[in-house]
Amino acid sequence: MIRLDDLGLFARTAALGSFSSAAREAGLLPGQVSAAIKRLERELDVRLFARSTRSLRLTAEGEQYLPYAAEVLAALREGGERLRGENSGLQGVLQVAAPSDLGRNVLLPWLSEFRAAHPGLTLRLFLSDQVTDVFRDPVDAAIRMGRFDDASYVALPLAPDNRRVLVAAPAYLRRRGRPRMLEELAAHDCLLYMLGGRAYDRWRFVEDGRERVVPVRGCLLCDDADVVRRLAVDGEGIAYKSWLDVCADVRAGRLEVLLDGAGQPAPLHLVCPHRRQFSPAIRQLHALLESRCGALVAELRTRAVAHAETAPA
Secondary structure (H helix, E strand, O other), X not given: OOOHHHHHHHHHHHHHOOHHHHHHHHOOXXXXXXXXXXHHHHHHOOOOXXXXXXXXXXXXXXXXXXXXXXXXXXXXXXHHHHHHOOXXXXXXXXXXXXXXXXXXXXXXXXXXXXXXXXXXXXXXXXXXXXXXXXXXXXXXXXXXXXXXXXXXXXXXXXXXXXXXXXXXXXXXXXXXXXXXXXXXXXXXXXXXXXXXXXXXXXXXXXEOOEEEEEEOOOOOEEOOHHHHHHHHHOOOOEEEEEHXXXXXXXXXXXXXXXXXXXXXXXXXXXXXXOHHHOXXXXXXXXXXXXXXXXXXXXXXHHHHHXXXXXXXX
16 A cells, blocks of 8 residues: 555655655655655556666656656645635645746745734745746745646736836936837847846847847846846846836836837746645735735836827827
8 A cells, every 4th residue: 555655755756856855854864765765666566766876867657657646645735724724824834936036026025924924834935047847846836927828737817917028227228328119129238137048138029919029139148037137227238027027126216117018928827737736825825916916017007008198199
């Protein structure tokens, strides 16, 4: 008979990539985790991990089995939460991944507010510009930007009307001038960051319902998108960022929006691998973040209406 503890250790070892890491997390010895995996392999009569002295990776059978193990564990967790009731105090650990700049500059105070409202809940926050794999990484949900056409994900909208905007500091605009058309971006210092492992130097815009790609260049390239925002505030160039990332700077006058009608949709979602992971904690977190994001994006809609009213016919 398969032990639930062994199943949990298998899922955590797959996510963390080593027996030692899974053992430290569970407060066990690496040998105990290894023994648990061997028991599970004997029960299933398959080899779940390919082991060597330097690496540990899932076999094809392990890859195939992992989603089922995760689903069983999630169903058991949901059952316990249902027994405790939606209205009881939130308990346990909630693990959430988010983009680094959005997490630091926008989400952090909201998450602190959420934690203060639920003192029995432990919140683990993972901030990175790398896209989180909610099936493999040790998270319950991920906050992601962009469209989700993959039916294997379940995405709860947080800010469906969010979009990217061009911004620059007043000091930069005084020094280099303000671009009046997208074509003029080629003559400006554009602040670039890594996206999907490569420099994001082909900026995409939507004009009159059609997508347009504009090549840009710059002397500064960074793998941290928040550094790009800081460089823009310091007057180093033009950035193309999510409105949620820069709205506080725009409101404070540190940055100005350029070509107000230009931009690309960048909807924000709370993503889970399946509906069984919509625990009371995730549902309540979603409600809080949706209301806060909605207030910020309302400013963007107001700008869009004002731009449309003043644009030449």
